[in-house]
Amino acid sequence: MSTTITVIPGDGIGPEVTSATVEILQASGADLDYDEQLGGVTALEQVGTPLPDETLDSIRRTRVALKGPLTTPSGSGFRSINVALRKEFDLYSNVRPARTIVPGGRYEDIDLVLIRENTEGLYVGVEHYIGMGDDPRAAAESVMIVTRHGTERVVRYAFEYARTHDRRKVTVAHKANILKYTQGLILDVAKEVATDYPDIEFEDRIIDATAMLLVLDPYRLDVLVMENMFGDILSDLMAGLVGGLGFAPAGNIGTDAAMFEAVHGSAPDIAGKGIANPTGLLLSACMMLDHVGDMETAARIRKAVDTVVRRGDVRTADMGGDASTKEYTRAVIKALF
Ligand code: NAI
Numbered sequence: 001m002s003t004t005i006t007v008i009p010g011d012g013i014g015p016e017v018t019s020a021t022v023e024i025l026q027a028s029g030a031d032l033d034y035d036e037q038l039g040g041v042t043a044l045e046q047v048g049t050p051l052p053d054e055t056l057d058s059i060r061r062t063r064v065a066l067k068g069p070l071t072t073p074s075g076s077g078f079r080s081i082n083v084a085l086r087k088e089f090d091l092y093s094n095v096r097p098a099r100t101i102v103p104g105g106r107y108e109d110i111d112l113v114l115i116r117e118n119t120e121g122l123y124v125g126v127e128h129y130i131g132m133g134d135d136p137r138a139a140a141e142s143v144m145i146v147t148r149h150g151t152e153r154v155v156r157y158a159f160e161y162a163r164t165h166d167r168r169k170v171t172v173a174h175k176a177n178i179l180k181y182t183q184g185l186i187l188d189v190a191k192e193v194a195t196d197y198p199d200i201e202f203e204d205r206i207i208d209a210t211a212m213l214l215v216l217d218p219y220r221l222d223v224l225v226m227e228n229m230f231g232d233i234l235s236d237l238m239a240g241l242v243g244g245l246g247f248a249p250a251g252n253i254g255t256d257a258a259m260f261e262a263v264h265g266s267a268p269d270i271a272g273k274g275i276a277n278p279t280g281l282l283l284s285a286c287m288m289l290d291h292v293g294d295m296e297t298a299a300r301i302r303k304a305v306d307t308v309v310r311r312g313d314v315r316t317a318d319m320g321g322d323a324s325t326k327e328y329t330r331a332v333i334k335a336l337f
């Protein structure tokens, strides 16, 4: 039985990388039906709202979305639709794999996965100023929210992910030595959850030491799980280990829905030129295939991407080549067979 997914091409280079990705998915034989929906500035221009009800209804139905980048106006204008979608569907785990594709970088054969808590921590935005004397902003306070429920589900997801993806170890990175209540709760809950997974090695590490280890000897880590802000920072560090954001995929996973997207944005500087690299979204689509249970097709597409990129004759401009999005797409499709 085929799986229906919601497809949101989005803004800027979004439609270009989305059509490339869908073309490759179709060629791969993945058993999917595509329900295309609007989102972002494109939706605002066409139907007067950046997040139409039809789009939300579609995700409620399909429970799986593949999303292109959405432009967020800075300063004034509407708030981030990406954040709105994460909130609406309570997408509590942000999964960011970092895997070497282009050889010859700082490290060879990096293969790490960071799972970031996506709904709690300091990013809940509970902040205020404290006035003193005639200075209304003499100080500022921000509250870090950690719940047992929120921690348990993300740590459990990390272990389930390790199991289903043949991973050997889960590391929880924390700062429980200093923040004894908030981070201490995370550490305690992680240790409890770990007892349910005797088949997976478990360790805890202090966050700053983890950052150093990632740079000195990343091969000693495997799956990492941590709270929101730590995860935000270290996931970009990990993307740097494998050559930047161009190839970075991401999944936002909730209990009732999941949304897969490239880490990069709408790249307005190259939009419409037909030169965008679709790999980030394509690898996100592979995560989506894993999620819906088609690991085999996901592996085939990843292998085709590796073949084309390593061969090196058909690369987009950001990879140092001069191929168009379409030429690269055709090369990946050819490498599937
Ligand atoms: P960006 O990632 O769009 O672009 C940064 C640089 O990387 C640009 O030079 C761009 O040309 C290049 N680049 C990005 N993706 C590429 C690709 N697939 N192929 C080739 N080159 C690529 O980041 P920027 O400029 O900070 O943000 C632009 C817009 O995207 C903003 O409105 C921002 O809010 C939004 N954004 C949306 C995200 C999402 O929907 N998840 C994530 C990040 C940014």
Ligand code: MG
Residues within 6 Å of the ligand: 232, 233, 236
């Ligand atoms: Mg970030």
